[in-house]
Amino acid sequence: MARKGRKALVHKDECVACGCCEKVCPRSAIRVILGIVAAVDLKRCIGCGKCQRECPAAAIVMMEAEA
């Protein structure tokens, strides 16, 4: 269930840009930028946490944030 204010955040140093997060995001809110790192569109992110569970590098955390 989406929680208000809960957003995905990518640790840039740990992201390997594999794109696993892109595939599971129901809102297409996360995508790999320039083959370097995944970035979250905070306006679209509903904080479901699917990307966090999928990320093999555990580079995504969920945190309270304003869209």
Next chain:
Amino acid sequence: MKRRWNDGLWIVSLLYLVLGFFNILFAWLGLLCFFIPLIIAATRGSKAYCNRYCGRGQLFALLGGRFGLSRRADMPRWMKSRWFRYGFLIFFLSMFFSMLWNTYMVFAGSRQLQQVVTLLWSFRLPWHWAYPQDSVAPWVAQFSFGFYSVMLTSTLLGIATMILYKPRSWCVYCPMGTMTQLICKAKNAKQMQKNIE
């Protein structure tokens, strides 16, 4: 989510391993998995191969995800570190060049064709049934055995980390992924800087 043609590329990866069991010369096709990601990264500056077309990644996602063969645990920190990722890339490339050297030795006639598949760079498995005798030059066959060894070894490592950690844990230390990310970093450094600003 809408299904796309490239979602079924895991079948190609699986087929590759199966075909190599029957005829080792199919191993040459594996070069596509080497060149396509590098060409995409160098020309388009993206990791589209990893993101959309990697059949091996899809296979791990399927086995570990849908078939539930993964513990879905986080990888240990050292395995995600740059030291390990770049170290594994260097090790992998050295093994790759040693395989090319072996191929050259057979080409030059200094060594005989070894009809074996070497797993984890150590264990030599007989594989002679997959080689149609004298159908090609010995060095062509030697490259096939060497390259299939690389592909099978990396698949086994990927399956091991898929079971222990998350389905696509291989992607974290995949040498091709590390290399394409490095190429993208070099190619897109300025643009990335602009994005951050």
